[in-house]
Amino acid sequence: MKLITVRDIAIILLILIPSIILLAINFKDDGTYAEISCDGNVVKTVPLSEDAEFSVNDIKFSVKENSVCVISSPCPDKICVKTGAIKRNGETIICLPQKVSVRVVSEDKETADIVVG
Numbered sequence: 001m002k003l004i005t006v007r008d009i010a011i012i013l014l015i016l017i018p019s020i021i022l023l024a025i026n027f028k029d030d031g032t033y034a035e036i037s038c039d040g041n042v043v044k045t046v047p048l049s050e051d052a053e054f055s056v057n058d059i060k061f062s063v064k065e066n067s068v069c070v071i072s073s074p075c076p077d078k079i080c081v082k083t084g085a086i087k088r089n090g091e092t093i094i095c096l097p098q099k100v101s102v103r104v105v106s107e108d109k110e111t112a113d114i115v116v117g
């Protein structure tokens, strides 16, 4: 009796191959811009390739290593700060009290992944 059968290998491959493909897609899917919206209108677009700090509606943002995060905000819950850095195409940081949202966009395509914070 063999410990690993052909069927086991087939199952392992069936699980592994999609994971590898997903991983490869995700690596490609890093966004190129951060789009900051205030009250539903895009007020600022910043490239993620250049480190920078800026503020919109009293919220301080930091762009570092191709990602964007909220470093400080006057909102009471600080969910936007706790969300941390986002960098993948379609990821979003939302600050409801300040009506500000940040969305990572890429030049070519859009995905529906959303991180609500």
Ligand SMILES: [Zn+2]
Residues within 6 Å of the ligand: 073, 075, 077, 078, 079, 080, 081, 094, 095, 096, 097, 098
């Ligand atoms: Zn907030």
